[in-house]
Amino acid sequence: MTTTNARIRFQPAKVRIAIIGLLVVLAWVAMGYRLVQIQVFDAPVLAEEGLSQRLVSRDLAPQRGKIFDRNGDLLAMTVEAQSLFAVPNQIEEPLWVAQQIGGLLEADSERLFERLSSTRDFVYLKRQVDGVLAEDILGLGIRGVYAHPEPTRIYPAGEVASHVAGFVNIDGVGQEGLELVYDEELTGVPGRAEFERGLDGTPILQGISDIVPAVPGVDLNTTIDIPLQYQAQQACMEAVQRTRADNCWVVVLGVETGEILAMTGAPVFDPVSRQTLDPKCDRLEDPTECKMFSNFIVRGMYEPGSTQKLITVAAAIEEAEVAIGTTIAQVGDVLELRDDACRSAEDDLYGCYRDFKEHETRDMTVAEIFTRSSNVGTIMIADRLGQKRLVEYIEKFGLGRKTGVDYTVESPGVLNFAAGCETCWASAAIGYSVAASPLQMAAAYAAIGNDGNWITPHIVSSKTDVDGDTEVAGIETRQVVSSGTALLMRELLASVVERGTGVNAAVDGYRVGGKTGTANKLGSDGRYTDDTRASFVGMAPISDPKIVVAVVVDSPHFDYRTGGAAAAPVFADVMEQALHRLGVTPDGEER
């Protein structure tokens, strides 16, 4: 046969095909090897590397909680604003850009120009601007100017609630008021999101996604009534104008609940600009002097003057040392507890006590002493009580220690009974040698209104979180005097308004009770001056008190230096609004 015997001949084409085939096979083998290497041996490492490039992690900022008034109206909330920034090396004409943007942002163009000309990679033009304004600026199409969303805190009630809500800084951290007290709870818990992203940065929908959602901050439901707060603020502003006082403070307290219904004063401040709203500030060269945010009602201390007599007389009645009708013999208008203390009317020393008005020495009942606000008579009552028991009752009524109100840096007040002070008890009996905050005084009066039960004043009634409402805890109640003593004291307070020093505090249709206070201020030399703090603390309706209002007017003009002239009209104004707001049934006669 030819096939078996044929001589093998060299065929170049077949060799070439074989070589190419071999090369192709080798190439496939190499590719296969590489494939196996990538897909099998190196797979875990490469997969991890790839994932690390795609996987990004972001913090999820929680929504800061809102603050509401007692009617559900907003006092503070967080909304999204836009923060404008620039990349200076992308700005071609910084001067022109600064002029264009400066006008729209109401910012200093020169400072903007400096920022835009800097060598930094990133500069803020203005943070937290309104979205519409940001759109207007971005609409100019300036290269190198961008915006990113950023939360900003808004206070819809503005200055009306500034002394309650307080404010946060630009980074949303509480700095004052409830924003500071409840900062941690309002802030919430940040979340975290891990997800795969594509080349353009958008999340890959079916990729790895691990999201721990942020827990929003709790909402605070306060006891503040914004319309009443506004009325109180207006009344204070009018009082400052009328009496030419430095400032005025007012607090409205629910007698049976300890709820603070209003807490404000004059001047107030704008929580956004953080500037005191006072005409005086416009005339000051140094604007830092107009950064008065401190809430005097909680943090302030003043000698309460005659408003303190409520505690002295209540203690004496409770301890059965006197009754309302008890006659105190020979009550003069001057009392000297140290020799030669009253050497002249212009230069009293410690130990000299005078009544506000001169009168003949005569017998006076306890009721008359209280109604006429006799200092000498009250000291004589306190003498029967003794210093130990007087101090005991002052402390029981909450003076000299913090009330526990949910507000920052509360003042505990001062009880000055230093060892060796022979006259401090007498001073304390009439409201000197004792320093209290207006809130402490309001709470003490509320105890009398509440049948002798003292209640912790508070601003936040409940908190709302994802699990629902939670009532606030820590409201303390304690019996400081019997209900019988409280009833008698209420009648005495009513007599002060009906025929005593507090007639300006009367409210049409309601029986009102209260006490005036006029305390001379200490001068820089440590001696009392003619400058006063005029105050009035009272309650209504006397038959079943619902509301206590405390007013302090600081340094009124001499013509208005008494509590009856400066503070009582503010009290009447605020109390009337409060009674109507709460729909309290009248118990008095119409005038």
Add this chain to the structure above:
Amino acid sequence: MTVRPAGQPAEGDRLRVLSGRRLRRPTVAPWMIMAIIAVVAFLGLGFARTSLDSSAFELAELNKSIAEQTALNRQLNLEIARLENPARISPLAEELGLVIPANIHQILVDLETAPPVVVERAGDGANQ
């Protein structure tokens, strides 16, 4: 009549070629089944993936819409709160001549002794 045994059939007679095709039950090769399964699985997987992607897109759109509506809701609440601010309303009310009433009369009714008051609507009587 004589009987003879039947003769053996000739070689050619035993193997006969029948005309026409023999009928067989149709069979499918295993590789084809596997291929069909693979194709169906591939298409199914693609469909499922597309459906999931589509749902994810819808979800993303819905989330975006929720975020927008929430932001709008916040803005509207804020607007309401600003409009309700007494510091804004009070000056406007004063401009319109509105004042807080000087004399507020409250009528107290003793519900235990006062006779019940029947209020009839105008339309009720006409119908009856």
